[in-house]
Amino acid sequence: MNDRKSWEIKDEAILADLVALMGLTDEEKSAMAACKSAAEAQADPMIEAFYQRLLNQDITAEFLEGMVEHLRSTLKNWFITLFSGEYDEAYVKSRLAIGKTHVRIGLPVRYPLAMMDILMEHGEKVANSQGETAVKAFRKLAALDIAIFNQAYEDTHLNHLAELVGNERLARRLLTR
Numbered sequence: 001m002n003d004r005k006s007w008e009i010k011d012e013a014i015l016a017d018l019v020a021l022m023g024l025t026d027e028e029k030s031a032m033a034a035c036k037s038a039a040e041a042q043a044d045p046m047i048e049a050f051y052q053r054l055l056n057q058d059i060t061a062e063f064l065e066g067m068v069e070h071l072r073s074t075l076k077n078w079f080i081t082l083f084s085g086e087y088d089e090a091y092v093k094s095r096l097a098i099g100k101t102h103v104r105i106g107l108p109v110r111y112p113l114a115m116m117d118i119l120m121e122h123g124e125k126v127a128n129s130q131g132e133t134a135v136k137a138f139r140k141l142a143a144l145d146i147a148i149f150n151q152a153y154e155d156t157h158l159n160h161l162a163e164l165v166g167n168e169r170l171a172r173r174l175l176t177r
């Protein structure tokens with residue numbers, strides 16, 4: 001298999017890559033920013049549903065012991081920032097760091113990904129308040145967030161394997177087996 005161009009795209013540079021892929025427009029960014037106060041109003045119901053689901057199952061609740069109050073406020077900030085309208089490299093960097101926090105606590109990636117329906121439900125409610133462009137934009141930004149979360153896990157695995165085998169190219173090839 002040949003080397004792939006996408007293998008060269010790293011860290012916050014994935015923003016330009018994905019924005020180009022999804023065709024996020026300035027009009028869509030503005031539509032997201034116009035949702036900000038609706039997002040502030042929807043954040044609490046979203047957080048309620050989010051932690052109710054995670055605390056309902058021992059398998060996810062064990063990651064949250066003693067942290068829920070703190071995590072409510074970080075998740076609120078995360079949800080509202082999704083509607084900031086500013087999606088620059090600092091945005092991607094901070095989202096990647098959030099993904100990496102979950103890698104560090106040993107949380108299998110399927111759990112954060114399996115929470116995205118809650119984000120979709122509440123985020124679409126917010127976006128609907130502004131109309132079709134905002135809904136389209138929200139779907140793109142939610143997809144961007146899912147991609148970044150996954151990227152944080154993949155980067156960590158790839159970096160460790162590259163360190164172990166001596167170079168990234170070989171590590172990438174091993175990961176295709």
Ligand code: HEM
Pocket residue numbers: 054060061063064067071074075078097098101102105107111112113115116119
């Ligand atoms: C859509 C999915 C998720 C989002 C958007 C999200 C968001 C966040 C954010 C914004 C932080 C703060 C990060 C920081 O300060 O560096 C955080 C930390 C944390 N999250 Fe999540 N989270 C998600 C899924 C989960 C799940 C499924 C669990 C557990 C079952 C979980 C457990 C934690 C824990 C324990 C921390 C604190 C880690 C630490 O600081 O040691 N998260 N999350």
